[in-house]
Amino acid sequence: MVFSEKILTWYAENKRVLPWRRTKNPYNIWLSEVMLQQTRVAQGLPYYEKFIKEFPTVKDMAAASEEKVLKLWQGLGYYSRARNMHATAKIVVNEFDGKFPSTYKELIKLRGIGDYTASAIASICFDEPEPVVDGNVYRVLSRYFGIDLPINSSEGVKYFKNLAWEVMHTNIRDYNQGIMEFGAIQCAPKKPYCLHCPLSEGCVALAKNKVHELPVKLKKTKVKQKYFNYLVVIDSNKNTILEQRTGKGIWQNLYQFPLIETDTQVGLDVIKVKVAKVFSSLKGFEISEFNEKPIIHKLSHQHLHTKFWIVQSNDMLSNGISNDTLEQYPVPVLIADFIRSFKF
DNA sequence: AATTCGGGGCA
DNA sequence: TGCCCAGAATT
Incomplete structure (x- = not known):
């Protein structure tokens, strides 16, 4: 089995039950993806439930005040996500008749939707072959293929997106979610379960004993x-x-x-x-x-x-x-x- | 290319 | 205490 097939097999056996995995509705997927930007599933989950209950459709969100949206978002952090999300809800309702665009190219034009989120929505909702590259994917790819380019350098960003294109599976919906889930659960940042990992055979970082050195990340600025x-x-x-x-x-x-x-x-x-x-x-x-x-x-x-x-x-x-x-x-x-x- | 956006969980 | 999290926008 090649890399992507192993990911799919692992995902089929290990995926968590999550509310946004029960649907392909772009509104639900979009909401979950925006909430989970730089945010753990466990932290975002209760907010997702709250928002879906309060705003069942994009039309409901667009009709609400920004203050209402921010109040529901309170505690989740990175509040520009909430403001941009609300602005996008209004655009979708007023300019797209309440229907989200169905392509990466159109999605990425919307506020708060960048490369990752556009890829996620396009692939999960519309089966567009576009690989996602988030923090999990950087980790999995850098370790498995032994790449030590800094993931937050412009060269690294390009390299990993390109690599993601090369190794992705045509079952893009499950593959994209699978590689992220694999990074979150199995190929974890600090305590990866390399001992019983279905990808240990072929993992360059494991062979070279460099699992804990990857991915490489440039220094962050001081507080x-x-x-x-x-x-x-x-x-x-x-x-x-x-x-x-x-x-x-x-x-x-x-x-x-x-x-x-x-x-x-x-x-x-x-x-x-x-x-x-x-x-x-x-x-x-x-x-x-x-x-x-x-x-x-x-x-x-x-x-x-x-x-x-x-x-x-x-x-x-x-x-x-x-x-x-x-x-x-x-x-x-x-x-x-x-x-x-x-x-x- | 670098900085700035939150808050929480974990070793 | 430092690092990371289903990143995006601004400078």
């Missing part, structure tokens, strides 16, 4: 340290303030408490002065520290050293938000955790 001070204002009605994050950067269009970002960790004295400026309309206020030690919220590229400051005032906010409407807003996990732990 930035940032210092966040969130002002949790509480007025005479026990209302508070949320603001929407606009512009570029993390958590775009999500909500948060008024934020003061500083270059270093600052204390109560500094915050007092800043609050007096930011909330000059407040007649009087008292500030207390919620957490003495900063909460370090770790993201891929930044560590957010965060302090929450409780700003109590006897005034009544005109734009105040009551604590029971607070949970309607899409917020970052950092804010959601605070709201859960704090009694308004």
Whole structure:
């Protein structure tokens, strides 16, 4: 048996039961693929169920507000995926009569759909012979064929896509899902089960004892340290303030408490002065520290050293938000955790 | 070509 | 603590 046939055989015997494997409906496949970008199946699965229940069709999603979509997406991360997905839902409804395009070439034009996702939808839904190359595929191919080109170099990306074309099977639907599943379950990043692997015969990395050196990946940039001070204002009605994050950067269009970002960790004295400026309309206020030690919220590229400051005032906010409407807003996990732990 | 988008799980 | 996850868009 050649490589692709072994993958198909392994997949037939080992594939997990997953909701999006019961259908070829492009809406379902698209939703699952976008959710699983840089995301483990276990983490994405409950979100997929939620979304299908709330938005059974692409038309339902297109009709919803972005805020509703972001709220359902809350906690899954990479929120541009949700915004792009929502934009694409509207395009599909308004310009394609609610039907997804059926070719790689057309699919990749849509927002949030790149090479991988276009290949996945085209092959799984429409049997177009287009190999997927995701993190799993990079790992399987680099190990089995002993390729040490960096998978995140432009040369590596081209090489592996080309290799994927050469070794793929005509049963593209099962092959594509099979090689990814094989990478996720059998040819795992840290503890691959090489001892009883159906592809061990012919695996270059195993023969050369280089399984744990592959795939090769270029160094990632170092994380930035940032210092966040969130002002949790509480007025005479026990209302508070949320603001929407606009512009570029993390958590775009999500909500948060008024934020003061500083270059270093600052204390109560500094915050007092800043609050007096930011909330000059407040007649009087008292500030207390919620957490003495900063909460370090770790993201891929930044560590957010965060302090929450409780700003109590006897005034009544005109734009105040009551604590029971607070949970309607899409917020970052950092804010959601605070709201859960704090009694308004 | 390099950087920037989250959050969680695992050794 | 570092690495990775059914990547894409922006700089």
